[in-house]
Amino acid sequence: MIEAVKLWNEPNNMSHWDFGLDADWAIFSRMVRLAGAAVRAENPRLPRVLGGMAPIDVSFLRRMEAQGALDEVDVVAVHGFPLDWNHWQLDEWPERLAEIRAVSRHPIWVTEVGVSTFGAEEVQEFGLRRTAELLLDQVDRVHWYSLYDLPRAWPATTRHREAEGSSYYRHFYMGLLREDGTPKRAMRHFADYTPQLGICQWFHFEDHRLDDAVAWLRKMGVRKLRTGLSWADSHRPGAEAWFDRQMRALDGFDVTLTYCFTPGSRGLKDHHTSPPQQVEEFADFCARMTRRYAQ
Template sequence: VLDHVDAVGVHGFPLDWNLWQIQEWPQKIGEISTVTDLPVWVSEVGVSSFGAEEVQLWGLRRSAELLLGNASRVQWYSLYDLPREWGATTRHREAEGSSYYRHFYMGLLREDGTPKPALEEFLRYLPGMGLVQWFHFEDPRLDDAVAWMKRLGVTNLRTGLSWADSFRPNALDWYDRQMEALADFDVTITFCFTPEHRGVMPHHTSPPLVPEEFAEFCATMTRRYAPAMAASPVRAVRASAA
């Protein structure tokens, strides 16, 4: 697999979900670097304000100290808190207890769009630190998110295009609107979310029933939004492995 990708992406949330401590970040990156010369991207790192916003502030500062300079790319999750009424896309939802509810407090902005203390701290690490922000289908926050990121000086962003959404009416219109709005950023796309009717199991995390269908979705999106990369004879698509 490593012969066909440009970077190795890792995710880490040691203050919320991982069974290791935050100061182990350099060790984790070092372990990957011993088996590949590819750049290591921390393509998703964050700290929730579930317990206290001061915890998120400290966690952002400590993460930046440990990661900037040790990883080729660092992307903070996320800009916005997830609205509670939307629900978090996890395997077991409320049965996960407090682990589930932390998903709603990962943003630098609260659900109502007001800044948390960590937002001002985040400014210290630009442009070296990017953002992760997922947009739901026809997400009403898209334009405000773009305005915030431009105002902050964010230059690189990781987001997703949902395979499941491709079966909705007007899916291409939404993809086009999202990608046009993000055109001024260096965007890393994650192709995600299996449609329930096209999975081995009816679940968004399921392997595809027909792998070629997912591959065709990825290829179609790459041709549509990164045509120069799709036509290149060299490796073009960046892969992220959680």
């Protein structure tokens, strides 16, 4: 069921890794090396993916290489949202991939790509079809973000929240389904690209959408799913039961499982983006989850 594990998410984005506390990513690099080695010790056949770059940045990847972070991963991942947040155009995807290939000895996966319906559903409809044309023949994995709109009552995982203006609110319109579960225009095209095109859908702790999401994914013909298990959530009461329920529900999909988010009590700062006080604790979490779900 688990086809790969991913070590963190968007480490060069302040919304996911506080590089104010780790200015040169030295802590992150050591953490990834230890976590990658821990996963390899549990399952040497399991591909290990470096958390997707957002923005796509050659200099960041070079730093990861120089600091040894790539020694214990098998794939590098990139994320791109040119119709919403990036300062490049949708048709530049081949150029962005070529930039990474020129400096990387690893295969490249696109583990998040998507288009919001913030302005109009027709934009997402066009973006889905054009993205599939540009990417599906270029890389081994493409995961569309996401199945569901983010519920408006939940905060988006971003640094400055409403101070970001429209950039913040776009986070709430990335789904092929609205918050109430009704489909948007682009949904009618998605099955044209499955099973080659996958989905990235994060499930929050005890997420009420889990069973409905599984039903939709099967209806859409999705085979490849990216989701996550949160190290921070592992410190909640009932975490093990929730993780077991989530993973049972996803049986039958080829899952890329992301390990991410620092428990507040274990960070240099009380925040899920903080570097941990002891990077060995993240490696231990990765080993335990791999042992439990990816043997």
